[in-house]
């Protein structure tokens with residue numbers, strides 16, 4: 686396989702807003718078919734890193750390169766999305782369809798997958814937070830891409846939909862798609878990840894396979910790893 690399956694390279698990337706540096710030099714190599722999770726507390730830099738990867742924000746230095754031949758490089762689910770309240774899920778997806786190679790059958794399949802089939806003609810303004818979040822998920826899944834990027838995807842989802850979301854991730858990686866996601870709710874995503882990057886104050890403080898990280902910190906929860914990293918940084922006693 687070309688590039689040994691390398692699909693995304695982040696090289697020496699930094700980000701500052703004015704004088705405030707929010708991301709310190711970061712290198713990542715992400716491969717085909719893996720699920721990579723960016724974890725960390727509030728303000729750690731997860732969304733910043735995702736915005737840089739998606740091109741929404743420009744890095745202050747460094748380079749980001751996708752190795753994909755697909756027309757659309759990635760599907761993206763932002764951390765929140767304000768869809769026009771008057772539109773229905775079908776109308777939203779028909780709009781997105783104009784930008785990607787998707788069919789009406791694809792739209793139907795995705796609406797069923799995210800559990801919005803029965804309400805596909807209802808106005809999004811009448812939806813709960815979790816239902817609106819599933820419209821957001823649906824638009825990200827619409828394009829056929831090599832990479833899917835989800836920023837805090839489980840926000841607002843109830844336990845049933847967190848489980849369903851994990852199934853969707855598994856299906857994607859089984860199809861050799863790469864999934865990159867961020868979460869501060871570590872338990873949600875730990876078990877589906879192939880590799881985890883733990884960010885702290887704009888730096889990747891730990892990374893690797895979950896079991897290796899657990900072994901290193903002599904624990905079996907990511908929350909515990911996170912607390913130990915905080916202790917190391919003298920944030921808590």
Ligand SMILES: Nc1ncnc2c1ncn2[C@@H]1O[C@H](COP(=O)(O)OP(=O)(O)OP(=O)(O)O)[C@@H](O)[C@H]1O
Nearest residue numbers: 702705707725726727728729730731732733734869
């Ligand atoms: N547009 C901006 N201007 C100035 N500072 C910003 C901007 N966007 C983010 N920041 C700062 O960058 C830091 C990292 O923010 P980021 O949103 O990436 O964190 P996060 O890990 O996603 O946090 P959360 O879990 O709370 O969403 C924070 O200190 C934040 O205040």
